[in-house]
Amino acid sequence: MFSLRLLPILFLFSAAPSWAAPSRIGISVGALDNPFYQALVRGAIQAAHHLNPSAQITSLSANFTLPLQQQQMRQLIAQKVDLILLGAVDSQAIAPEVQRAREAGITVVAVDVDAPGVDGTVKSDNRQAGEITCRYLAEQLGGKGNLLIQGGPPVSSVSDRIAGCRAALAAFPKMHALDGGNGLGSSLGGQRAMQQDLARYPAIDALFATNDRQALGSEKALDAQTHGHLLIGAVDGSPDIERALRRPGRIIASASQSPYLIGREAVLLGQKLQLRQPTERLIKVPVSLVNRYNLAQYQGWLSALPPIPKR
Structure with a gap:
């Protein structure tokens, strides 16, 4: 968990005039x-x-x-x-x-x-996030299989990610999208949604979770049931997903936000x-895909950014 303390070593901004600036x-x-x-x-x-x-x-x-x-x-x-x-x-x-x-x-x-x-x-370009994650999952499955799409809170980012995922799967005729439960944007929600969907669907080859926390919770549900190998992709590029990608497991990719x-x-x-x-x-x-192959180059959410231009 990150603190809200400022990190002056990472972010060095020169002073700027305060005229007309929000106070x-x-x-x-x-x-x-x-x-x-x-x-x-x-x-x-x-x-x-x-x-x-x-x-x-x-x-x-x-x-x-x-x-x-x-x-x-x-x-x-x-x-x-x-x-x-x-x-x-x-x-x-x-x-x-x-x-x-x-x-x-x-x-x-x-x-x-x-x-x-x-x-x-x-x-974030959330449609792009859904597209690149689901395309990667489909490619890892050889272009065929059942991909479960797990929903989330009633916000535009979730609906855009799902729309992007479905658009990506349209290019793979042998991929079948399954409507998953609502992961509620949380680890516990993802775990419960995954448990329910495992009971609903006899065959699931991959999961698209609309955020990283849901992906991590879903992985717990799968591990508890010793379910067969099922690939998981998500959206966020969070520090938790970085740790998940460094170890063997079901989570293989996440579309990274900033x-x-x-x-x-x-x-x-x-x-x-x-x-x-x-x-x-x-x-x-814009977003980009982080996976096990490019993780070493991934700078994460706290990477230093260019300073704000002088106004």
């Missing part, structure tokens, strides 16, 4: 015990302090619970923040709170997943929107 930023994301969101918040904090060294940042964990995130949005509106970074736990149901924030003059940037009515969005870069770019986009500068309102951060 109060609120962040609400799925769960701050998840290293993905920790890295995302770290990127946001460092970008904010680069733009305005005295910026105040409030980071909140919604614990993947819609009522809690709704309450957090109301809290941030009451605090009169300048900018909200929102990692929605339900891509559609959070819409009324987004509208209230914008009516209060607050810029809202969605991070990681879509949310209706926001000013801008920064997220949560630090998502958080950083979200703050920079927020400032551009507040200044009414011409800018793209949707930023998709």
Whole structure:
């Protein structure tokens, strides 16, 4: 588990003028015990302090619970923040709170997943993530077999990854997609979904889990039942999946995201929107596949990134 402490050795940003830079930023994301969101918040904090060294940042964990995130949005509106970074736990149901924030003059940037009515969005190319992972699984199976697609929370990133997976499998006529259960974005959820799907389907050759935690939980379920060899691919490129790829096991690949870069770019986009500068309102951060063969070159979520350009 990563700490939210800043790492000045890795990230050296020169001071920047604070004019027109956000002074109060609120962040609400799925769960701050998840290293993905920790890295995302770290990127946001460092970008904010680069733009305005005295910026105040409030980071909140919604614990993947819609009522809690709704309450957090109301809290941030009451605090009169300048900018909200929102990692929605339900891509559609959070819409009324987004509208209230914008009516209060607050810029809202969605991070990681879509949310209706926001000013801008920064997220991974999630369709690409599903495509490259499922293509790799299909290739490892020789282009034939049953691939279980395990769902997750009701957010756009999950639906985009599943759509990408199905698009990749369309190129393999002898691959059959199986509809899996909802892994709920967690290890325990993935474990339970896998247990249920093992009872539903007599033959499963591979699993696509929509995030790494679900993949790790699913692997536990398979190992407990001494199930035959079944390949697992996922999305995130997390430190846990790096460790899994270093040992023998069922997990063979994950499409790596860059949560630090998502958080950083979200703050920079927020400032551009507040200044009414011409800018793209949707930023998709590319992903890449990490597997056992390229793991030695993989720099992971905490790799040093180029400094933020002077403004």
